[in-house]
Amino acid sequence: MKKLHNLSLPAEAVSLFFFNSKMLLMRMMQYRFNFIMGLLVAFGFSALGPLAQFMLYSNSNGYPGWNWDQILLFQAVLLLVNGLTDILFGSVRGTIDTLMERGEFDRMLLRPYPPLMMLLTSGFKPYGLGTVVVGTAGMLWSVIRIGVPAGLTGFVFFFIFLLARILLQAGVHILYCFFTVRWIYPMRLGEITDKILAYGNYPMEIYPIVLRTLFTTALPFAIACYWPAKALLGPVSWTAFTALGGTILFVLVTVLLWKHQLKSYVSGGG
Amino acid sequence: MNTNYVVETKGLGKSFKVASRSGAGFGAALKAFFKPEYKTVEAVVNVNFKLPEGEIRALIGPNGAGKSTLIKILCGVLHPTSGELNCLGVEPWKERLDYVRKIGAVFGQKTQLMWDLPASDSFLLNKKIYKISEDTYKRSLEYFKDKFALSDVLERPVRSLSLGERMKCELVAALLHEPALVFLDEPTIGMDILAKETVRRFVHDVNKDKKVSFILTTHDLGDVENLCKRITVINSGNIVFDKNMDDLRFAYGGSKLLSVRFTQPMDVKKIKDALEVSEDGMSAVWELPGHMDSYGSVIAKLTNEYPVADITIKNPEIETIIHDLYTAKK
Amino acid sequence: MIFPTMVLMGLKRIFRYPWGLLMSLVIDPFILILNIFLFKTLFSYSGKADIAGYSLEAMVWYYACVQFIWYWIWNFTDRNVGQRIISGDFTLDLIRPVSLFTFELSRAVSLRLSGIVFEFIPSIILYSIFVPYPLMTFTTIFQFCISAGIAFFMFYAMNFLIGLLGNYLQNTDALQAVKHIIIATLGGSLIPLEFFPDALTNVLIRLPFASLFHWPLRFFLGMGNGWGEFLTQSVTSLCWLGVFLLINVLLWKRAVRRFAGFGG
Numbered sequence: 001m002k003k004l005h006n007l008s009l010p011a012e013a014v015s016l017f018f019f020n021s022k023m024l025l026m027r028m029m030q031y032r033f034n035f036i037m038g039l040l041v042a043f044g045f046s047a048l049g050p051l052a053q054f055m056l057y058s059n060s061n062g063y064p065g066w067n068w069d070q071i072l073l074f075q076a077v078l079l080l081v082n083g084l085t086d087i088l089f090g091s092v093r094g095t096i097d098t099l100m101e102r103g104e105f106d107r108m109l110l111r112p113y114p115p116l117m118m119l120l121t122s123g124f125k126p127y128g129l130g131t132v133v134v135g136t137a138g139m140l141w142s143v144i145r146i147g148v149p150a151g152l153t154g155f156v157f158f159f160i161f162l163l164a165r166i167l168l169q170a171g172v173h174i175l176y177c178f179f180t181v182r183w184i185y186p187m188r189l190g191e192i193t194d195k196i197l198a199y200g201n202y203p204m205e206i207y208p209i210v211l212r213t214l215f216t217t218a219l220p221f222a223i224a225c226y227w228p229a230k231a232l233l234g235p236v237s238w239t240a241f242t243a244l245g246g247t248i249l250f251v252l253v254t255v256l257l258w259k260h261q262l263k264s265y266v267s268g269g270g
Numbered sequence: 271m272n273t274n275y276v277v278e279t280k281g282l283g284k285s286f287k288v289a290s291r292s293g294a295g296f297g298a299a300l301k302a303f304f305k306p307e308y309k310t311v312e313a314v315v316n317v318n319f320k321l322p323e324g325e326i327r328a329l330i331g332p333n334g335a336g337k338s339t340l341i342k343i344l345c346g347v348l349h350p351t352s353g354e355l356n357c358l359g360v361e362p363w364k365e366r367l368d369y370v371r372k373i374g375a376v377f378g379q380k381t382q383l384m385w386d387l388p389a390s391d392s393f394l395l396n397k398k399i400y401k402i403s404e405d406t407y408k409r410s411l412e413y414f415k416d417k418f419a420l421s422d423v424l425e426r427p428v429r430s431l432s433l434g435e436r437m438k439c440e441l442v443a444a445l446l447h448e449p450a451l452v453f454l455d456e457p458t459i460g461m462d463i464l465a466k467e468t469v470r471r472f473v474h475d476v477n478k479d480k481k482v483s484f485i486l487t488t489h490d491l492g493d494v495e496n497l498c499k500r501i502t503v504i505n506s507g508n509i510v511f512d513k514n515m516d517d518l519r520f521a522y523g524g525s526k527l528l529s530v531r532f533t534q535p536m537d538v539k540k541i542k543d544a545l546e547v548s549e550d551g552m553s554a555v556w557e558l559p560g561h562m563d564s565y566g567s568v569i570a571k572l573t574n575e576y577p578v579a580d581i582t583i584k585n586p587e588i589e590t591i592i593h594d595l596y597t598a599k600k
Numbered sequence: 601m602i603f604p605t606m607v608l609m610g611l612k613r614i615f616r617y618p619w620g621l622l623m624s625l626v627i628d629p630f631i632l633i634l635n636i637f638l639f640k641t642l643f644s645y646s647g648k649a650d651i652a653g654y655s656l657e658a659m660v661w662y663y664a665c666v667q668f669i670w671y672w673i674w675n676f677t678d679r680n681v682g683q684r685i686i687s688g689d690f691t692l693d694l695i696r697p698v699s700l701f702t703f704e705l706s707r708a709v710s711l712r713l714s715g716i717v718f719e720f721i722p723s724i725i726l727y728s729i730f731v732p733y734p735l736m737t738f739t740t741i742f743q744f745c746i747s748a749g750i751a752f753f754m755f756y757a758m759n760f761l762i763g764l765l766g767n768y769l770q771n772t773d774a775l776q777a778v779k780h781i782i783i784a785t786l787g788g789s790l791i792p793l794e795f796f797p798d799a800l801t802n803v804l805i806r807l808p809f810a811s812l813f814h815w816p817l818r819f820f821l822g823m824g825n826g827w828g829e830f831l832t833q834s835v836t837s838l839c840w841l842g843v844f845l846l847i848n849v850l851l852w853k854r855a856v857r858r859f860a861g862f863g864g
Contacts, residue, residue: 026299030289031771032306038774045781048790055795060646187620188627195630202634206641286860347694349857371697382692384609386616391609398605399698427616 013117017088021124024091028126042130046083050075050138063203069146070233071203076138077229078201081162083131085169090125092173093190096180105181106267116258119177120170148232157231161240164223164247171251172197178257181265200224216240220247275356276451276483277321277344282353283507284314284339313339315507317353323450326477326484328494331504332596337487340504341453344485345375358450371400374444378456381436382443383428389439390424393446400447407446414442417472434465441469445476454486458493470496491588503595511595519585528556528565530572531580541576558583602698603706610710624719628726631667635660636731652794658821661733664723665744665817666789671719672748673755673812675708678779681763682772690859701760701848708756735822743819743830750837751812757844764848767855788814808840 028035053075056062062071096119099105108115148154172193180186200221204212215221217239227240290309291302313336321327331337342348343355346362346369355361362369376382383392397407415421418438428436437457444452454473458466474497476482486493494501494515501518503511511518527545535551544554558568569581614621639659642651649655654662681704684690693700728736762779766772784790787809793801804810815833818824824833 022296026296029299029303031769032303033769034771034774035303037778041774041777041781045777048781048785051785052791055791056642056651059651059795060642060648062645063641064645183619185617185620187617188623192623192627192630195627195634198630199634202638206637208637211637342691345691345695347691348859366694367697367699370695373695375695377692380689380692382696384613386613387609391612395605395609398602399696 009114009117012113013121016113016117017121017124020122021126024122024124025126038127039130042127043134044130046079046131046134049079050134064205066203066205069142070229072138073142073146073232074203074225074229076135076142077232078225079131079135080139081135081165081225081228083128083133083135084162085166086125086128086131088128088166089120089123089169089173090128092119092123093176095119095122096177097186100180100184103267105265109265115262116174116177116255120173123173143232149234150232150236154232154234157236157240158228160244161223161228161231164220164244165225165228167251168220168223168247171247171254174251174254174258178254178261181261197221197224200226213239217242218246220250223247274322275320276323276358277319277485278356279317279319279344280354282314282317282319282340282343282355283312283351284336284343284348285351286311286313312507314343314350317504317507317509319502319509319512321451321483321485323483324477324481325500326473326486326497328498328501329485329487329504330489330491330494330501330592335504336507337504338455339507341375341455341485341487345373345453346370371447372450374447374449374452376437376440376444376452376454376457378437378459381428381440383436383439385429386427388425389428389431389443392428392439392443393424396443396446402447406448410446410448411442414445417475418442418468433460434462434468437461437465437469438472441472445480445482448480449482451483451485454484454488456488457486458488458490466490466492473497491592495588503592505596518591519588525557525559526565527584528558528568528572529582529584530554530556530576530578533577533579536576603702606698606703606706607710607713610707611714614710614714621714621718624715625722628664628667628719628723632660632664632727632730635663652792653823654792654794657731657733658735658823660731661727661736661821662792662817664727664731665820666813668720668723668744668820669748669751669789669813669816671715671723672712672816673752674715675704675711675756675759677704677708677756677759678762678772678776680704680707681760682766682776685763685766685859686770694856694859701852704760704763705756708752712752733821736820737822740820740822740824743824744816746834747811747816747819747830747837750834750841751816754808754811754837754841754844757841757848761844761848761851764851764855767858783809783812786810787812788817792817806836808837808844811837811840 028038050072053071057068057071062068066074096105099108105115108118111118150157176186176189176193179189183189199215201224204216204222204226207215216226216237220243222240223243223246227236227243230236230240287308288311289302290307291298292307293301315336317340319340329337329340339348343350344357344362346357346366349363358369358372360369383389384395393407393411396402402410415424418441420435420438420442423431423435423439428439431439441457457473458469461469470493473484473486477484484497486497488494498515500514501511502509531553532551536547536554538547538551541547541551541554543556545557547554556568556572558565565583572578572581639656643649643656643659651659681690681700684693693703696703724741727733758779762772762775765775769775786804786807788804789812793804793810793814796804805814811833815837819830824830
């Protein structure tokens with residue numbers, strides 16, 4: 001596999017992502033029924049989360065400090081960020097699992113690209129589009145109803161936190177790849193990761209003050225959805241930027257772990 | 271159908287409908303998505319095949335010839351589109367569960383053993399599945415352990431075995447229940463020469479000791495030459511040859527090759543009617559008819575004409591014969 | 601007897617990876633802690649003692665029980681069978697003198713036996729320590745185990761059916777996702793069926809999906825109406841199980857005929 005272009009690494013990564021995505025789409029379109037159904041399912045499935053929240057909320061008073069429109073906005077942002085990260089990295093886990101299970105990870109090391117870049121750019125999952133569409137629609141609906149109290153600044157911060165969320169997800173996947181290369185069979189690691197990350201799927205007000213402080217600052221759980229949603233609703237607290245710092249630090253640590261693991265990688269047998 | 275044969279087919283055929291696409295790239299994929307095109311592939315066409323009891327038959331052909339499809343029909347895995355079939359007295363796909371108790375199969379590229387466990391565990395499972403009695407199981411296992419020197423291998427997880435070791439275990443697993451008919455689909459693929467010889471010797475001994483019939487598909491013609499008296503060649507779904515090895519040589523390799531080494535370099539232009547001449551002029555090869563009564567006169571003529579240091583007469587390589595068969599038009 | 605041997609082999613394979621079993625002990629505390637925070641907040645903010653008939657403890661235990669039911673019923677049969685059809689390894693399944701249904705069932709049983717021992721039992725102990733539930737008795741646990749056992753076979757039959765459809769669809773990933781959505785919404789694993797409008801709830805509780813989650817959950821949480829309801833519901837679930845098994849039997853011969861098994 002020769003290099004696609006002579007570009008800088010970030011540009012190369014983008015180019016590789018689009019190339020891999022095209023290849024994956026071509027593979028998926030071989031199974032027409034599965035492809036069409038998958039797209040429809042993605043749209044339908046995306047609506048389940050808000051539906052469940054609506055049912056829970058309509059039978060209670062919801063979360064302290066959040067009215068129904070704000071909860072809807074929160075849910076919409078959650079769908080949007082999950083959909084985006086799914087589109088970008090949804091297939092990374094499956095890819096590394098398959099490579100390690102079949103003993104084909106060596107192939108990655110023979111390509112003219114950093115293996116981590118190859119893994120992260122092979123994560124395209126088109127079904128995330130449904131979630132993005134539903135999330136965007138939900139956001140637009142909320143914005144129509146309650147506007148954007150934070151104004152233009154709110155949108156700017158929203159996009160900054162959105163990027164941070166994508167970076168956080170990349171870090172989570174790098175960590176998953178690290179453990180998979182280390183252990184070969186990651187077993188239920190993916191499930192553990194999902195259960196931990198689920199802490200970011202709810203407004204931070206549900207946690208006691210100590211945990212809330214941790215999650216909104218040093219531990220980047222609030223980056224998942226809370227800070228992006230809050231950015232649109234009102235002035236962003238300075239503590240949000242410590243969460244940004246925590247996210248960047250987390251990603252750096254995962255990259256270092258990955259590089260260390262790669263040095264001690266032991267290939268499978270003949 | 272004649273019950274003296276363990277396998278007998280009449281007019282057997284199998285066709286598939288497969289998606290086809292013109293061109294490559296995203297555009298072609300998109301076009302195929304909205305307007306899929308299909309074509310019918312005739313994988314097996316009008317096959318008449320007979321296997322007597324106790325024979326080791328080679329079933330060979332180029333890639334995509336229909337060998338594996340035919341094997342799968344004979345195993346009861348695929349249903350034929352046309353024709354009749356009788357294996358061990360039954361139509362395989364109709365009485366599949368009873369039929370597969372009497373056969374064994376080794377697919378070189380697929381494993382039947384449990385990957386994470388030692389092979390001995392897979393054998394125990396097979397003992398239960400095939401309802402092998404304790405005595406038969408012990409006797410068979412000792413027989414195979416002895417033949418293959420497997421004592422150290424059986425207690426290690428299959429995933430940690432080398433290819434040769436794994437293939438031996440696959441063969442044992444396929445033969446533990448003393449089947450009457452065994453299908454070997456490329457059993458020596460990827461093996462070193464010693465491992466191949468062990469497998470060949472094993473198949474030969476089992477065939478002789480236990481009267482097991484084998485159908486062997488392989489691309490390694492060494493397997494064919496060492497094990498099989500009769501060879502069936504399939505190409506584009508049709509059987510193009512189905513006779514003994516000697517008949518194969520006679521029908522398709524009727525010529526012999528006479529190689530001569532000279533005492534001194536020869537002018538290439540002065541060597542007449544040779545099939546090939548080496549660049550340094552030190553040797554040449556002539557093709558002779560395969561069924562001459564004596565080659566003495568030919569040898570005498572050559573030694574008179576040229577300064578001969580050494581002469582060898584041999585049959586053409588089986589690969590050459592098979593190559594000609596594969597590339598022959600229908 | 602072949603089946604116990606196959607189950608034993610399956611257990612042997614699982615115990616080759618003890619870390620996988622220990623991981624299960626780590627997952628539950630995360631779920632427990634999150635649910636405690638979530639529902640405590642919802643309940644205290646609403647000022648109500650119960651929501652749609654569920655107390656705080658019942659809500660926490662509801663989602664714990666959803667996880668328990670997965671420990672009882674989860675299997676990879678649809679994925680296994682589907683992948684083997686695509687890869688051609690289905691060939692090997694067809695030359696084994698054991699029905700594939702039985703073979704895969706043995707794998708599912710061994711998987712769930714390890715799940716019950718290493719996930720279900722420790723989880724019940726953990727939850728009982730941190731969120732005692734007064735309505736949990738031996739009777740409710742017994743009724744739960746029976747109904748979850750029936751749910752195991754029903755889920756298995758559904759998965760086998762989807763796997764077999766790989767002979768028609770080649771790729772069944774989307775169909776598996778549809779199954780999950782249906783079970784989540786119509787079975788009660790996403791949200792209790794009582795949260796739906798009454799008319800819809802009355803329909804949903806009669807569908808087979810309710811046998812997977814809704815009814816086992818009701819019995820476990822002590823919200824059932826005695827042995828009468830338990831027996832009626834068990835018979836209904838068994839009837840639905842029979843329907844799925846019948847569909848499997850009818851589909852098997854036709855689906856296997858379609859198997860193509862390309863390549864060597």
